[in-house]
Amino acid sequence: MNTPPSSRIVAEIDGALRPLFPTLNQGARSPSPSLAIEAHRGRISDWQTRKIRGHVLTLFIDPGHVLHCVDNSTVSRIAIPSHGVVISLRNQTESVSWLKDAQVLSVQVEDRVLSEAAQALGIHTPFHLTANRGVRDTRLTALLRALSIEQASGYPSGQLFVDGIESALAALLVSGYADVVPSSTHLDCTLPPARAKLVEEFARANLHVALTLKDLAECAGYSPSHFSRSFRATFGTTPHRFMVGLRVERAKELLKYSRLSTLEIALHCGFQTSQHFSRVFKCLAGVSPSHFRKRG
Incomplete structure (x- = not known):
């Protein structure tokens, strides 16, 4: 799992890496170097055959209707409800054709972030996320809708807000959609008092700085994913809030x-x-x- 971060979500199309969507991203570019975020309006089109390299989630703002097949299998007609989330197939050749225009938000979660989330949950073996053609998960939907609103507004809350959403997405994907079972979801993961005090003092001393989740995590000596869970367990809120x-x-x-x-x-x-x-x-x-x- 070594997909590099990208400012655009890409797929292998016609033997070359190209943007997953042929249209320009609607809205501001993601402030995060590891979470690509794109808003598009899917348009009725001919078949597009592609292989997506990374872990991509797509929130359908509008109801969607597509034709879909994998590796030249039987073509399926798929209806995705409003606010349904599609977890794309990874490293499999698929063909897609939009039957109806629909507004969507797609994000690509970097492999490194997923691996850190897995380790924080006690998973130390290789894993894969399972694809889904239109899952109804209120938690995934809420996180992606928050990103959609933030992106449309130009990311006024800054990178720390996006970092927090990314960490929550990664933890949710690994705990709910991986082909392994987390082993430490109920363990006490609060920060030791000395580290909690250090983090709070660091935050107060840097209110004027656009701190990232990584900055706060490094202050505590944790990975961002582990720190995000520990911070919430300690302070009862997210680092951004x-x-x-x-x-x-x-x-x-x-x-x-x-x-x-x-x-x-x-x-x-x-x-x-x-x-x-x-x-x-x-x-x-x-x-x-x-x-x-x-x-x-």
Whole structure:
């Protein structure tokens, strides 16, 4: 399992690696170097014969209807419900033809991330994910819909948010769709108190920095997948939500005790824009930054 990361999701088509979708990605490019994310509108077309190299998940925003066959087998007509998720066949030649236009979001999870998730779950032997033509899994759907919304908005929450979704996707795929059984899903995986304190201090000292899951994991001395599970077990929330909470907490202090503008406070606390800062602040504090400052 050594598929390299790619800014585009690719497949072997006509003897060469080409983009899986012939259309341009709709929306911003993924901020993650390991999770390719693409939004497309599948269009009625002739047969496309391809071999997908990586682990690709496709969320159907609209209901989908395709013709599909593997290795020249019998052609099947497949209906995918709205918000159904397709786990693509890996390293098998398949032919696909869209029978109806449909909006989709496809992501490719890097092999390294899946392997780290497997080790965190106690799987130390080779494994394969099982393909599925349209699974209804509310957890997969929720994660992919969150990515879809984030991608359409230009990734205002940054890479840490995407890293968290990627880690959750990998853990869910390995625990629910691999051909092996995890052995440690119920083990205590909380961070030791000293490491938890170290991570919190590191986070507070770097609120202005666009930290990634890898940055936080390295501070604790864990792999990103192991750290993600341990962090949630320790703090009761995701690293991204934890960082957002710390940033809003710091912003409240600056609004009360400094003369910095809203934009300066937003940038100082690690928000990309004053608009994103105001939206997140109001969501957590119940009032806008300007209102919070006025009331004092």
